[in-house]
Amino acid sequence: MDQHFDPIIVAFCCWHCSYAAADLAGTSRIQYPTNIRIIRVPCTGRVDLIHIFKAFAEGADGVLVAGCLKGQCHYVDGNLKAELRVIFAKRILESIGIEPERLEMVFVSAAMGAEFASIIREFVERIRSLGPNPAKLKKHGQLKESTKSRE
Amino acid sequence: MSPDNAKVGVFICHCGKNIAGVINVEEVRRFAEKLPGVVVAKDYMFMCSQTGQRLIKDAIKEHRLNRVVVASCSPKLHEPTFRKCISEAGLNPYLLEMVNLREHCSWPHLYEPGKATEKAKALLKAAVERAKRLEPVKSVKIPVIKSVLVIGGGVAGIQAALDLAEQGFRVYLVERSPSIGGNMARVVKTFPTDDCAMCILSPKMSEVASHPNITLFTCSEVISVDGHVGNFTVRILKRPRHIDEEKCVACGACEEVCPVLVPDEFDLGMRMRKAIYIPFPQAIPRVYLIDTDKCIRCGMCAQVCERNAINFDEKPKELELKVGAIIVATGFEEFDPSPITEYGYGEYDNVVTQMQLARMLDPLGPTHGEILRADGKPAKTIVMIQCVGSRDHRFNKYCSSVCCMVALKHAQLIKLEHDPQAEVYICCIDIRAYRKGYEEYADRARELGVKIIKGRVSKVEEDKKSGKLKVYVYNVVLDEVMVIDADLVVLSSAMIPSRGTQDLAKILGVEVGPDGFLKELHPKLQPIDTKIPGIFICGCAQGPKDIPDSVAQGSAAAARAASLLSRGEITIDLIIPEVNEDLCRKCGICVRFCPFNALELPPEGKSVRVIELKCKGCGTCAAACPTGAIQLKHYKDEQILAQIEGILGV
Numbered sequence: 001m002d003q004h005f006d007p008i009i010v011a012f013c014c015w016h017c018s019y020a021a022a023d024l025a026g027t028s029r030i031q032y033p034t035n036i037r038i039i040r041v042p043c044t045g046r047v048d049l050i051h052i053f054k055a056f057a058e059g060a061d062g063v064l065v066a067g068c069l070k071g072q073c074h075y076v077d078g079n080l081k082a083e084l085r086v087i088f089a090k091r092i093l094e095s096i097g098i099e100p101e102r103l104e105m106v107f108v109s110a111a112m113g114a115e116f117a118s119i120i121r122e123f124v125e126r127i128r129s130l131g132p133n134p135a136k137l138k139k140h141g142q143l144k145e146s147t148k149s150r151e
Numbered sequence: 152m153s154p155d156n157a158k159v160g161v162f163i164c165h166c167g168k169n170i171a172g173v174i175n176v177e178e179v180r181r182f183a184e185k186l187p188g189v190v191v192a193k194d195y196m197f198m199c200s201q202t203g204q205r206l207i208k209d210a211i212k213e214h215r216l217n218r219v220v221v222a223s224c225s226p227k228l229h230e231p232t233f234r235k236c237i238s239e240a241g242l243n244p245y246l247l248e249m250v251n252l253r254e255h256c257s258w259p260h261l262y263e264p265g266k267a268t269e270k271a272k273a274l275l276k277a278a279v280e281r282a283k284r285l286e287p288v289k290s291v292k293i294p295v296i297k298s299v300l301v302i303g304g305g306v307a308g309i310q311a312a313l314d315l316a317e318q319g320f321r322v323y324l325v326e327r328s329p330s331i332g333g334n335m336a337r338v339v340k341t342f343p344t345d346d347c348a349m350c351i352l353s354p355k356m357s358e359v360a361s362h363p364n365i366t367l368f369t370c371s372e373v374i375s376v377d378g379h380v381g382n383f384t385v386r387i388l389k390r391p392r393h394i395d396e397e398k399c400v401a402c403g404a405c406e407e408v409c410p411v412l413v414p415d416e417f418d419l420g421m422r423m424r425k426a427i428y429i430p431f432p433q434a435i436p437r438v439y440l441i442d443t444d445k446c447i448r449c450g451m452c453a454q455v456c457e458r459n460a461i462n463f464d465e466k467p468k469e470l471e472l473k474v475g476a477i478i479v480a481t482g483f484e485e486f487d488p489s490p491i492t493e494y495g496y497g498e499y500d501n502v503v504t505q506m507q508l509a510r511m512l513d514p515l516g517p518t519h520g521e522i523l524r525a526d527g528k529p530a531k532t533i534v535m536i537q538c539v540g541s542r543d544h545r546f547n548k549y550c551s552s553v554c555c556m557v558a559l560k561h562a563q564l565i566k567l568e569h570d571p572q573a574e575v576y577i578c579c580i581d582i583r584a585y586r587k588g589y590e591e592y593a594d595r596a597r598e599l600g601v602k603i604i605k606g607r608v609s610k611v612e613e614d615k616k617s618g619k620l621k622v623y624v625y626n627v628v629l630d631e632v633m634v635i636d637a638d639l640v641v642l643s644s645a646m647i648p649s650r651g652t653q654d655l656a657k658i659l660g661v662e663v664g665p666d667g668f669l670k671e672l673h674p675k676l677q678p679i680d681t682k683i684p685g686i687f688i689c690g691c692a693q694g695p696k697d698i699p700d701s702v703a704q705g706s707a708a709a710a711r712a713a714s715l716l717s718r719g720e721i722t723i724d725l726i727i728p729e730v731n732e733d734l735c736r737k738c739g740i741c742v743r744f745c746p747f748n749a750l751e752l753p754p755e756g757k758s759v760r761v762i763e764l765k766c767k768g769c770g771t772c773a774a775a776c777p778t779g780a781i782q783l784k785h786y787k788d789e790q791i792l793a794q795i796e797g798i799l800g801v
Binding site for chain 1: 225226227251253254255256258259260261262263266267269270273274277660662663664665670682726744746747767768769770771773774775783786788791792794795796798799800
């Protein structure tokens, strides 16, 4: 395990629950690693495969999709639809040589600030032990070139 | 508008030291300044203050900004503030993007200022990229229906209904049981003044029954809620009483002849009632009903009823109501302590709950006000056990907040009104007497000789022959185990949300907290509001509380509803999907995925249509669409993808 590797993780958080759980973790001053970067969506049901793959293509080492607890989605069952998409996306990741463990669906309520923080801590550790996203290593050269051409 | 034409202003808040104490604001500001599309980047101590807002407005004018990024606290707190601010400067409120620097960055990373600053840059770059692609969102004004549904006819619901009715709004009060009054009708006397509960409650109950603006539905439950703030459609199921409410005068002739005996729910099974009954003498409405599960259809009641009020063929009815707001006041019920086997509730006859003791203390109750053991002999030594099912990690972690006072009240009533010689023990972790006049009330109990023992009871044992109980309690002050011989053990059982709270929460779409009570929007600043605009909560549905707090919250809920209703119309922002007709293949997948039936596929091969006011803006349709034809406003693919690029671009 590379302790010096600092992964970047994108988390898609639903506005009603997991975003609020992250707010609560902050308000309660519960500490978790800086590796997580949250993108707000109205509901995890909004998270499309293209968003997940875009994150990996842009170099995210891990992607977390965080919805409401099962049965408590504010839009009936958007979180369950997201879960199915995540399962499907994991299969695609596997087929293109990216570890499916880099993607995870979790369920938290707005009241679960501490739990969400520990989910983040565990996920960061998981990704750290997996090492950098293989797609990023490949992309790196191309990225530099495209930046150059823009300039 | 193309993202290249965006002129973004970035405003970074220090939030005193909350953000600036961790994140290097100046470094982030300099970073922001250089981002493509950013025209101006400023920082300020408190961006939400008047001066901070003025700074944003001036910059919008000076630099002709068309997009604004505010990096401060959670948008849950101040998004409305800054949306209003930029709209006052002439921008559409949705041309704002917020960066959650405080809750999501400085606070959870207090000891990593360097890394937190780097993260702040990434979040900011994402916000700028997203902001450049934001589009104005339209809003519509809709009229508000000037009526309110109150669910639950306990003291909180009664208070809310009366307050609203007095202000001239139409109120529909829906109660599941056959009478309003709730748990307060059972409690005999109220602390800390020892007022008779029914004497202060029944005038309010009668007022509900007679108020021209209140329509009362008893034996009724809400089965569905549709619509949105200002315009809800509610369906109610009214179970049959089998007695005509208009004709019955509660003469009681039917009850006398009814041959069927059933344990009485109001007295918690401590006495029997008939199959045709009135729940309690002061019940509102004062109308009998038939318990059809127990009725043997002998027809004797119908023979004696002079007013022909009995109708065995009455069927359940469904009613539809239109309301502008909903108040939930579904209250609590007492936790059943039988799973706590060491106390023997349900096994030993002389172990009862505080609510059962309250019924015994009622002169009209099952024991006519006497405190009796199961064998009918008076109870001389009474031991109360506190925190039964509350403050207990096996059951409920929370404090039920009223049980200390209930125990003190019952102990005093026993000493003052029944038997000064009786020995009363209260075994507790501590006595919580926190409100005005409560500690003085506890003092009075001590002066009357009520013995308060600090310590948890480990077990209760019964002597099979005499029915006497041995209570083992570890007294933490004396550091020894005490064994008390008791005639009666009274369990101060926890308050739990009333049966069906979870189901109702689902119907309404409001959130339930980890303790099972309905969750308020903000524990301090929005204690009455819920996640769903137009739905308010009050009383014990929100959490354990005593009568004064329930009444205060009932009034508060009424005030919240009234301020909404008196506005006349409300503005709804249309965060709804847009359909690109060229891309839509009319496959109907989105229609099937929509949880709110807000999409329809018209015949004649037209593309999908959005029913504006049914849509709640979740975006499930957009993620399901195979061609990207349907896009949720404010959360379009290009906006989210740009944000992803930005967040990973640092």
